[in-house]
Structures are given as structure tokens and as C-alpha cells.
Amino acid sequence: MxxxxxxxxxxxxxxxxxxxxxxxxxxxxxxxxxxxxxxxxxxxxxxxxxxxxxxxxxxxxxxxxxxxxxxxxxxxxxxxxxxxxxxxxxxxxxxxxxxxxxxxxxxxxxxxxxxxxxxxxRARVVYAHKDRVPEGAINNVADLADAKWRGKLCTRSGKHVYNVGLIASVIAHHGEAEAEQWLRGVKANLARKPQGNDRAQAKGIYEGVCDIAIANHYYMGKMATNEKKPEQQEWAKVIRVTFLDQDGVGQHxxxxxxxxxxxxxxxxxxxxxxxxxxxxxxxxxxxxxxxxxxxxxxxxxxPYIESFGSFKADSLPLSAIAKHRKEASKLVDKLKFNEGADG
Ligand SMILES: [Fe+2]
Incomplete structure (x- = not known):
């Protein structure tokens, strides 16, 4: 003002x-x-x-x-x-x-x-278990489809607006065909059917259901300071936040x-x-x-969020990414992403 x-x-x-x-x-x-x-x-x-x-x-x-x-x-x-x-x-x-x-x-x-x-x-980052996932083991959105993560990835519904946004950004950068191949790989890596909210994925990591998860950065702050549900502080403690695509297009x-x-x-x-x-x-x-x-x-x-370090954000205008939301949502349906790896 x-x-x-x-x-x-x-x-x-x-x-x-x-x-x-x-x-x-x-x-x-x-x-x-x-x-x-x-x-x-x-x-x-x-x-x-x-x-x-x-x-x-x-x-x-x-x-x-x-x-x-x-x-x-x-x-x-x-x-x-x-x-x-x-x-x-x-x-x-x-x-x-x-x-x-x-x-x-x-x-x-x-x-x-x-x-x-x-x-x-709000950065859609990777949460990784501090001990089970070595630093530097995952760096890019593309890595989420890497076969080394078979049975190790948790995420909420592919149809949730946050994930639709992420998939739309992959389409915007790489085209639909490549995005489909990528999402197939991500689905194959799912430890369980997509479910719950972003914090539920942190809980999944804490409980050993998965090693990595896709989630928004700010839930770390909410969990780490949650006095009403102190168990969430424990979930946050075992998690390392990784910003993605820092040598490429930048974090979505x-x-x-x-x-x-x-x-x-x-x-x-x-x-x-x-x-x-x-x-x-x-x-x-x-x-x-x-x-x-x-x-x-x-x-x-x-300051807690600052402790994750600074990052380079994807510079593609959000409107250019949002254009691909419909295709992204259709892709989730087509691949039956929400049925999990075996679906
Ligand atoms: Fe949220």
C-alpha cells in the first residue's frame, strides 16, 4: 500500500x-x-x-x-x-x-x-526420511518416477488440486506424452493407494510406510509447531525437505x-x-x-521455513501451467493413478 x-x-x-x-x-x-x-x-x-x-x-x-x-x-x-x-x-x-x-x-x-x-x-516439495534416504538421492520431479523408489512413495489423491498443479507443470515443461510416461513411473512407485492429506504422507514416512512423499512445504511448519497434536512434531522431526529441479527449471x-x-x-x-x-x-x-x-x-x-534453505522457483508463469490442469486431471483418470501401483 x-x-x-x-x-x-x-x-x-x-x-x-x-x-x-x-x-x-x-x-x-x-x-x-x-x-x-x-x-x-x-x-x-x-x-x-x-x-x-x-x-x-x-x-x-x-x-x-x-x-x-x-x-x-x-x-x-x-x-x-x-x-x-x-x-x-x-x-x-x-x-x-x-x-x-x-x-x-x-x-x-x-x-x-x-x-x-x-x-x-507454496512449494510442492519432496519430504524424505532423514536416515533412510541419503541426502542428494532425489533431486528432480523426474526422479519421482525412478524405479529405485518402487514401493517407497506416498502421496495424496492425484486428483487433488495440489497434485493436478504439479502434473500440469510437468505437461507444461515436457509435453503430454512425456508427462504420461512420468506419471506411470510415479504410480508404479506408490507404497499405497493415494489417500489422506499432505500431513498423512508425513505420518506415512514416520511410520515406515514410505520413504519419500510429495507435499507442500508449509505443512512442515504446521506440524513442527503443532501443540494440539504433538505427535505431528515427531513426524516433522524425521523429515528432510528437498527442493526440486534446482539445476533445471526450478521448484514447482x-x-x-x-x-x-x-x-x-x-x-x-x-x-x-x-x-x-x-x-x-x-x-x-x-x-x-x-x-x-x-x-x-x-x-x-x-525462521523454521528459512532453515530449509533458499530455492529457485519455476519461472514459468502460473497461468501457463494452469492451462494444462484439465489434461493433468484426465491423465490421472486414464492411468488409474488413485488405484495405486497395482491398480
Ligand atoms: Fe494446504
């Missing part, structure tokens, strides 16, 4: 009687969990006087918005992966936004016409991000919200509360 804008907002806030909706409202559909986003939204309301009406979205948001047509009440949407942003953009449900404050976001992490903006990146990352819905009744407030989410303050909250990588340059990552 620009300093002049911030100064104006503070001046306004000071001049107005305390009333959360003094400057109107913004209706937000969120795929993000409440514990993460609510403190950030509260700060936005405090600073701007704009009330945020939050609706948690699970599945079918595209259909919901389409069905509502002109009566759609949502102004903006917040997602945890590029797939849903891309699906909304493809369905023509987002409107272009231009804002000098949002140009700070690297171009690979925002839509070329401003239909969506990435807010954090996914994005959490936001867009403004076409016909939004509170467009200006929706833009101000996204600007706030990209501000140093909100970006810092993302890094510390959820262990994600801020898209805004110069914001520090959480």
Missing part, C-alpha cells in the same frame, strides 16, 4: 466515529481457513473502516457464482491454489484489476490482464491468490482489500501464521 494512501486512511479513521461499516463493505468468498485469514481481515477493517463479510467456500464456487448471475453477492474471491483462480478466470467470472500497488507482485504470480493476483507461494510452486468478481457491487473495496493483502503487513502475517512464502519481495519467511 502506498504511504500516501495509508496516511489518508489513517486520517479518515481518526476523523470518523468508531463504526466498522463507515466505509462500506466487501463480500469475500474464501477457500482459506478462518484462523489464518480472520486476523488479517480484522486488521484491514481496523485500518480502512471497510467491513468484510466472509463466506467460506468449499466446492462449486464457479457454479454458485454462475448460477447467481447478476444477483451474485460476492465481490472478491480468495483461493489457496492456482487451479481455482484459473477456473474462475476461464469461466469469465473475474474482472481485470489494475493497481500500481499490486505491480509489486512478480509477473509470474499474477494474471497478465489482472484477473487474479497471487498472494503467497502453487499460489494462493485473489480476484475481483465481474459485476462486483463493491469493486473499489475489493481492490483495496487485495492491495492490503499484498501489503508488507499482511504479507508478514501470511509468512508467520501459515509458513508460506510471501509474493512481495523483501518480506521475511518464517
Amino acid at each position: 502506498r504511504p500516501t494512501f495509508m496516511a489518508a486512511v489513517f486520517a479518515m479513521a481518526a476523523a470518523l466515529p468508531v463504526c466498522a461499516s463507515a466505509n462500506g463493505e466487501v463480500n469475500l468468498y474464501s477457500y482459506r481457513q478462518g484462523f489464518l485469514i480472520e486476523p488479517i481481515l480484522a486488521e484491514f477493517t481496523k485500518q480502512t473502516g471497510i467491513n468484510v463479510n466472509l463466506v467460506f467456500a468449499k466446492k462449486g464456487i464457479v457454479e454458485k457464482i454462475k448460477a447467481a448471475g447478476a444477483n451474485n453477492p460476492a465481490d472478491a474471491v480468495l483461493t489457496v491454489d492456482i487451479g481455482r483462480l484459473d477456473a474462475l478466470a476461464q469461466a469469465g467470472l473475474l474482472q481485470p484489476v489494475t493497481s500500481p500497488a499490486l505491480n509489486i507482485i512478480p509477473s509470474a504470480y499474477r494474471h497478465e490482464d489482472g484477473l487474479w493476483y497471487g498472494l503467497t507461494t 510452486v502453487n499460489l494462493s491468490g485473489a480476484g475481483v468478481i465481474k459485476g462486483a457491487k463493491n469493486k473499489d473495496n475489493a481492490v483495496r482489500l487485495i492491495e492490503f493483502l499484498a501489503s508488507p503487513e499482511a504479507q508478514h502475517m501470511y509468512a508467520t501464521n501459515n509458513f508460506e512464502y510471501p509474493v512481495r519481495p523483501g518480506i521475511k519467511t518464517d
Whole structure:
């Protein structure tokens, strides 16, 4: 956020009687969990006087918005992966936004016409058992298909948006034929049928079900600091995080991000919200509360996450990867990936 804008907002806030909706409202559909986003939204309301009406979205948001047509009440949407942003953009449900404050976001992490903006990146890395897997034994996405990992790999459903994103990136870089061959190899290496969430794969490594797993980096932070479920701290302790393709195309990352819905009744407030989410303050909250990588340059990552070291991210724009989501999903079905190695 620009300093002049911030100064104006503070001046306004000071001049107005305390009333959360003094400057109107913004209706937000969120795929993000409440514990993460609510403190950030509260700060936005405090600073701007704009009330945020939050609706948690699970599945079918595209259909919901389409069905509502002109009566759609949502102004903006917040997602945890590029797939849903891309699906909304493809369905023509987002409107272009231009804002000098949002140009700070690297171009690979925002839509070329401003239909969506990435807010954090999340690396889909390899978790490997610290003792059973020697350092340097796995380096690239391609290695996941290497026969030396037969019966040693765990992952969640191939149809989950995170894995669809990863497979789409392989298609984007190597084409569909090569990607199919690769995914066949990955399937052959599965220790069990794809199941559970990313943390369940960490548990699989801890329990000796598998040696390596595909998972998002930030779950390591969530597990390592989990006081409600301290057993997860033990899972994290046996795991080494490996960033992939460091000598090649770079580590595949996914994005959490936001867009403004076409016909939004509170467009200006929706833009101000996204600007706030990209501000140093909100970006810092993302890094510390959820262990994600801020898209805004110069914001520090959480120290535990920083201990994994720095990495080179895939520079291919996320929109170019998202284009291949459908093919990726079809490939998962075609190979019966979710039936496991023997399926
Ligand atoms: Fe996640």
C-alpha cells in the first residue's frame, strides 16, 4: 500500500466515529481457513473502516457464482491454489484489476490482464526420511518416477488440486506424452493407494510406510509447531525437505491468490482489500501464521521455513501451467493413478 494512501486512511479513521461499516463493505468468498485469514481481515477493517463479510467456500464456487448471475453477492474471491483462480478466470467470472500497488507482485504470480493476483507461494516439495534416504538421492520431479523408489512413495489423491498443479507443470515443461510416461513411473512407485492429506504422507514416512512423499512445504511448519497434536512434531522431526529441479527449471510452486468478481457491487473495496493483502503487513502475517512464502519481495519467511534453505522457483508463469490442469486431471483418470501401483 502506498504511504500516501495509508496516511489518508489513517486520517479518515481518526476523523470518523468508531463504526466498522463507515466505509462500506466487501463480500469475500474464501477457500482459506478462518484462523489464518480472520486476523488479517480484522486488521484491514481496523485500518480502512471497510467491513468484510466472509463466506467460506468449499466446492462449486464457479457454479454458485454462475448460477447467481447478476444477483451474485460476492465481490472478491480468495483461493489457496492456482487451479481455482484459473477456473474462475476461464469461466469469465473475474474482472481485470489494475493497481500500481499490486505491480509489486512478480509477473509470474499474477494474471497478465489482472484477473487474479497471487498472494503467497507454496512449494510442492519432496519430504524424505532423514536416515533412510541419503541426502542428494532425489533431486528432480523426474526422479519421482525412478524405479529405485518402487514401493517407497506416498502421496495424496492425484486428483487433488495440489497434485493436478504439479502434473500440469510437468505437461507444461515436457509435453503430454512425456508427462504420461512420468506419471506411470510415479504410480508404479506408490507404497499405497493415494489417500489422506499432505500431513498423512508425513505420518506415512514416520511410520515406515514410505520413504519419500510429495507435499507442500508449509505443512512442515504446521506440524513442527503443532501443540494440539504433538505427535505431528515427531513426524516433522524425521523429515528432510528437498527442493526440486534446482539445476533445471526450478521448484514447482502453487499460489494462493485473489480476484475481483465481474459485476462486483463493491469493486473499489475489493481492490483495496487485495492491495492490503499484498501489503508488507499482511504479507508478514501470511509468512508467520501459515509458513508460506510471501509474493512481495523483501518480506521475511518464517525462521523454521528459512532453515530449509533458499530455492529457485519455476519461472514459468502460473497461468501457463494452469492451462494444462484439465489434461493433468484426465491423465490421472486414464492411468488409474488413485488405484495405486497395482491398480
Ligand atoms: Fe494446504
